[in-house]
Amino acid sequence: QNEKELQDVVKQQEEKMFQLIDRSGEVTRLQAEVSQLKRSLQRAETEARVLWEEMRGKEHQVDTAYVQERVMLRREVDKLRLLLLEKKDENLQLTDKY
Numbered sequence: 001q002n003e004k005e006l007q008d009v010v011k012q013q014e015e016k017m018f019q020l021i022d023r024s025g026e027v028t029r030l031q032a033e034v035s036q037l038k039r040s041l042q043r044a045e046t047e048a049r050v051l052w053e054e055m056r057g058k059e060h061q062v063d064t065a066y067v068q069e070r071v072m073l074r075r076e077v078d079k080l081r082l083l084l085l086e087k088k089d090e091n092l093q094l095t096d097k098y
Contacts, residue, residue, distance in 0.1 A: 039082070046074045 050070045 042078050042082070043075060046078050047071050050074050 050067060054067050054070070
């Protein structure tokens with residue numbers, strides 16, 4: 001009787017453990033998706049900011065090549081900032097770990 005109860009408890013614990021593993025995988029996937037969405041939002045905001053700056057002072061005389069170059073440069077700056085923040089986070093996690 002006791003052995004049967006113990007086996008049932010062990011089985012329940014294993015099921016709970018597998019559920020937690022599944023959930024942690026889902027959390028990781030959702031975190032990656034949030035990160036991608038943040039990057040997409042940042043790109044869109046960058047484009048909007050550059051276009052707004054260009055359109056603000058000019059009525060109909062917009063040099064599209066210049067605007068595209070500015071958007072590309074702004075994206076590059078934003079990407080580098082993001083990489084810097086990611087490295088800082090990694091360093092913090094490493095220092096917390098050790």
